[in-house]
Amino acid sequence: MSLALYPIDDRTDLGRARKPRSKHAGSKVVRSARQNLKRHSRRNASFIEAELLVQHAAQLRAASIILPAPVILAGFGLSIFTGATVAAAWTLATLGAYLIIVILARRADTGTQESDGFTKAPHIAHALPFLAGHTFAGLCWSALAFLECPGCTAIRFELFHFAALVLAIAMTAMISSTLRFVVLIAFSPLVVGLSLDAFANPDKMSVAMQGVVIGAVPFFAFVAEALRRGAVARIRHQAEKDELISELERSRILSDEARRRAEDANRAKSQFLATMSHELRTPLNAILGFSEVMMNEIFGPLGSPNYKEYLTDIHSSGKHLLGVINEILDLSRVEAGQYALNEEAVDLSRIAADCASTVRLRAEDKRIAIQMHFEEGLPALWGDERALRQIVLNLLSNAVKFTPKSGEIILRVGWTAGGGQYVGVSDNGAGIPQDEIPTVLASFGQGSNAIKNAEQGTGLGLPIVQALVKLHDGQFELSSREGKGTDVIAIFPQSRVLEVMPAFDVV
Template identity: 40%
Template sequence: MSGGASAEAQRAASAAVSSKRRASRSVQEAREKLTYKSGAKPEFEYELLMMFVRNELSAAVTTPLLAIIVAMGAMFWAPPRELLLWLATVFVAKGILITLCRQFIKAPREDATTPIWRAKITAAEFFYGVTWAGVAFISPDTQGEAAHTFIFASLLVVISMRMLFASTVMPIVYAGTLPMTVAIVIRFALLDNPFYWAMAAMAVGVHIYFIWLMNGLNSTVVAMLEFRAEKDALIAELEQSKSISEEARLRAEEANLAKSRFLATMSHELRTPLNAILGFSEIMRSEILGPHNNPTYKEYANDIHQSGQHLLNLINEILDISRIEAGRYELHEVPLDLAEVIEDCHRLMRLRAENKGLKIVE
């Protein structure tokens, strides 16, 4: 009994702890929704930032290589010294961004504060975008349309690449691409020519269109993460339900085993005195030790013997039911004497009625 009580106490304590954890989780989720106005959970923020970091590291040499190509193309109209200075700033900014990304990858998730890391990487991306925007101001006195078209095309290519890399984190998209678009507009505005005003307007329109595309892509990625989280939660619930079902099955098997042991013990405890009662009642009913002085004694002995036999049959039937439940009993059809069953029931009812001073009317 003490073991059962302790087990019940442990289960109750476990249920209480589980309830407290669920309540704490609900409060935490409510606070997260208030903190993050977008409704995105912190684990999603971490995953989205991790996607950007992995994209950046997987293409670490892409934009520096593009910067070299742009510098080589700009040598036809720009001073080499300015190009080398611009190229050096691009490499430095890229190095800072890559270093932060590698540090974020190495940091344990439980120690990584996502808002702080996002702010650091956004600042590094902004600096990187500013360095790329600097190419628009190399030799601003150049009036060749080819040079300005080259600047326009180069920066639009870089803008599209940076947006694709950072589409999972929209603040990084804005920080990395707005400086380049603003640089195009300022550079063409300084030229004060309708053709360049049209190109500046085109740059703004393309940037807005790209932002709209990236917002849709970002929403798709967030929805994908939400679906994955729901799937993981469903799998966890199924695993929990499976464990609960398994525990219930084990408890049912233990209860069934305890019942079988109880029935076996009770059968033995009942059969031992019952066999003695049946034996002595059979001797008295048969008058083996001599005739009774009172004929009623013989009738009583017969009733005792038949009642004991009936009780023995009940015990056997209870054991048979236990075997049937365990699936270890084969049923066979046998003829039944209905009159004997009715007579047996009548005799038992008559004994109870006589004990209460009643008489059964047939």
């Protein structure tokens, strides 16, 4: 029990007594959002299908510039083998198929937004035109495989077929991977035709190349499905992220609204307490005044000695009730922003000495020694004398209340390391458990020691001290060790210390 760390630095953090925020608040929001996503699983599937169709249309629009290049190159190669007429006819037909697909992509309906942020699933008719367009393009590539060149060397023409068809299959898989089964549907006629031709003309070289082309269809179909699954995963993760962000935003709005309502309720409570305290104090002053007149028997003796005893109880109870009302009034005025400081130059040491004299009788009843250690030469402090007096009285009263008989209280006034002034009170009482410090610093909060000892009080003493110190731009600190005692310090900043100019002679 001591204020060992003097001089005191008035930049000390005062927030350590606050209760920490829950570490699980954010995870609860995340879990809630994920549960919402699971409840919307069917709608999410529709949403994903819609997004895949949108991506497919976007990919086709992006590739529309280079899409004709493979067709034109294949047509040019075909013209070398079959002549310009057949090649031109095939090229125009194939380009027409891809033109239809690109037109569908440019006119694609990307879906409409619902009120909850999900996209309506496109009707199956939205996907069928794309599948039909790719099937038409696949038929054109299949026709290329069965074009003949009677005057050409067989192996060279078949190699051309092989290269062009594998290129077409790969191009379809890459560009249209987000459209389900597009490779299988578009090139199934090619697979059927090449399979029948392999059985009809079992030439080894031809069968080998046809087998590679046939095998390329399921291979690139698998590649397209893998790309599609990757796109689905990205869309799902993006949807979850958007939903989580939306849920967090909704939670923030609800939290802000709840905080606003709490602040409004707190202001209403403070105004109500301030009003009711005034209304209660007026009749209570009359009760105290008349009971004191009757106790002193100013207008004649009382009829029974018991009456005087009862009046003493009435007067003491009324004084206690008046003190409680005054504390509630002071705190409510501070919380409502209606407490105005009447500032002037005051001597903090003198105020502390006066307060010690006020509580000395109560301390002597418990044989408690009050020691005062004041630094000399302290300049005046700019503050409200009534508020400063109340700060010191509350701190000393608490110390007397919770210090055992034959205990000791130390009252200190001095400089801080930052050039401010402080007033501190130390006792060797029972102390406060660390987990109860936030409770005793809260309004109407009382620790276990106060409850065990049945000490009277409202739990407003320390909150009022904190509020009054804060009004003086100061800091309040409380440290305690259970069974060792408690140290409380009110620190006032250097800006409130009035410098005293030295006297000089006038010539």
